[in-house]
Amino acid sequence: MVGMTTTAAPATTAPVVGFDQVTKTYGSVRAVDGLSLRLYPGETVALLGPNGAGKSTTLDLLLGLKPADSGAVSLFGTGPREAIVAGRVGAMLQSGGLMDGVTVAELVRLACSLHPRPYPVSDVLARAGIAQIADRKVDKLSGGQAQRVRFALATAGDSDLIILDEPTTGMDVTARQAFWATMREQADQGRTVLFATHYLEEADAIADRVLVLHRGRLLADGTAAEIKAKAGARRVSFDLEGEVDETALRGLPFLTSLTVSNSGSAAGSGQTVRIQSTDADATVHALYGLGVYPRNLEVAGLGLEQAFVAITAAEEAKQS
Template sequence: MTTTTAPPTTTSVVRFEDVHKSYGAVHAVAGLSLTLHPGETVALLGPNGAGKSSALDLLLGLRNADSGTVTLFGTSPQEAIAAGRVGAMLQSGGLMEEVRVRELVKLARDLHPRPYPVSEVLARAGITQIADRMINKLSGGQEQRVRFALATAGANDLIVLDEPTTGMDVTARQAFWATMKEQADQGRTVLFATHYLEEADAIADRVLVLYKGRLLADGTAAEIKAKAGARRISFDLDPGEHGAIDENDLRELPFLSSLSVSGTTVRIQSHDADATVHALYRAGLYPNNLEVAGLGLEQAFVALTEAEEARTA
């Protein structure tokens, strides 16, 4: 396959500076400032209504900010896109139906100033075998791979992906991210929004968490987990003479942020795991199969957003 390295750049790839965007009384983006750099793979996370889609719309020039500035490669989003520096794969927007896959891919690469060969685009997206199929005969996962092909029909310096692997099976998702890693290794910046937090944990070298239009957290997945400030504790307990675990005793443990009991298995999140475990034994509770581990990215994400919700309520 052709490997075209992204041209060197001394400027940022993406820059938001105190950006605001409202829709009536809804502040979708509220003073957002961030910078993306060449070669980064960045996950954009946030609960529904956090402002992810609005931020991507501003980045791609689909909407204009009410105030603040959005620049790509030191120019406006429209200029960067016209120069063929940006490829995007969005959830919204349909595909032309009465054409074949190969025809649609050929159109996309013919419009790109730095196109790849059609055969290469098809192979990279894993759609060579369906190249002669009509668009309206595709499954949801196949449509996603066609959208990916259109977004990577040329040598873009920035690739923007909104929920890119929705509808793909495990094999297709693995192949997709292997391709994205190749793009990043060639110096391109990959920005993706996803609800699959395990993908962000495994793939992104930087994670941005949006909440109510603001940047709540920015760092590596490990840093985001550490920022949540909690650890997971799981163990089994003897249900006792009444055949059930008394949750009231467990809720008295110090530093708990969450508690769940399923049968004889107890799962806890604690802001001081050592103190919580010591208190277990002092309370006369003797756990079996005790495990203490850091939060996964999903649990950290939930902990951060719930803490922010409580702080701003």
Template sequence: MVLGMNAITLRSVTKHFGQVRAVDGIDLIIGQGEVVAVLGPNGAGKTTTIDMVLGLSTPTDGDVTVFDLHPREAVDRGLVSAVLQSGGLLKDMTVRESVEYTAALFPSARPVDEALAAAGITAIADRRIKDCSGGEQQRTRFAMALVPDPELIILDEPTTGMDVAARRAFWQAIHADAEQGRTVVFATHYLEEAETWADRVVVVRAGKVVADGTPAELGAMTAGRVVRATLPDADPEQLRTLPGVVEAEVRGTTVTLVSTDSDALARHLLTQTAARDLEVAGRSLEDTFVALTGGDAGTADDPTTTETTEGLPR
């Protein structure tokens, strides 16, 4: 699928708003066919970066190209489209009209009915936008983004404000679409979404890329493994002296240990102590994320993390 052409190339890109360095030197290459999550706390520069890739704003310094073209040219040719975080719909239009309007502006648009079907909104095509739920509006945006049949689709926090069922339905539609070889880049602060849906995760913090790899690779970046076992009457102080242990937690009869030498620790627990039901696991993406970004991660069902950036233009 990757034929040597990059979907997105960012070279030393910066974007300043007055004194604020929203993007502070990002180098990033995204190949064709990749499904990439851009992960970062609010105000990390995700939306600012996306705006530059879409030609909605220009970098203060550095180069942005999309399929080796200027972003504006790539938009004009229908190579890239986007589902923005909010807005972009008119309340008095129907779902179908919104898609039709968009289709009329592209020289070789996909048939409107096809885009509606791919986004799973054929049944609500004649509904007014104002009568649609947040999830339905988001799928309308998705259908509009599918209209030019883009090689690259960018989703900026696409599931913010959706309930669990709507979020799953939305991602299933995206996933079915990505299987046809479309490059997908999505910004999110839901770790679970990045872990489940992305081949590659780019972690952004304070306008810089601080980590880049598969979800498993990023999980492995944080030293140690988690060893969990049932061990009655354990003493945390004593547990910390066991092989390689850097963290220890006791909750009832369950002990959770992080160890740099999990094999030795497991052997010790099973042979020298009364521990049973032993589990060994790699550390999760969330652990890495917390370590990298200072614990600003939201969880999938925590709506309190959806507020906008503080003081940063979006």
């Protein structure tokens, strides 16, 4: 694990969320497996993991929607139920939650009336970008509009912790940008935002802390930069003219992946080679040893998506 001490608030700050050795099983599946973690005020935390990694189960445990088999879950030093009744948590889950037959405004009004510290209904509608569809029945909404309504329900009042499960799925680009701008405001005001996502570019851009779950366990915990560094590989790309000897390239030392594609150059015969290497210096040195002349050579760190794939693939390989 990386970065446990770099992103967390000082040890004197009381955690917003505490998981201590939490396990949840479904039959033989360990959806959450001895998970321990702390989240602190003002953190924006992305929860990443492949399908079935345990992200939704973790959020359900956090919200008290499912009981843990063992271990302890705490919110603001109390149990999830007490924290939710006190209005300290706003949540936007993947599906469900929209009552058929009522209008958007009616549903938002209901959510506001249930919150101990509600915002004005008109503000909630405007912030979620749904004022113009306020009179529409919620069962007549598009997928993206329904997501905006869920977002409105999660921000109906002044909560200290906002939990979002794949919040931008189905939203168009404009809605996504507006959504994250609002979430940034919420975090800047000291709220903790925890979101599960499959959009790694969102995690990279938004989160100041990234958790990588795999088979119910925490594989990595740190800033996006730390996660990228943890993957321990770099990207090398270059163009080659003429026929490319892929077998020779595959023999390069420290190579973890290789793709060759047409470079689309006007000359027509060029190929672009993209490599991942755990020792880029040694790989490039050996590349020149092959007697080729690479053009446009670039060496860069991994993106968060590539780092995520590398970390989870390495774990899969270890376990198989």
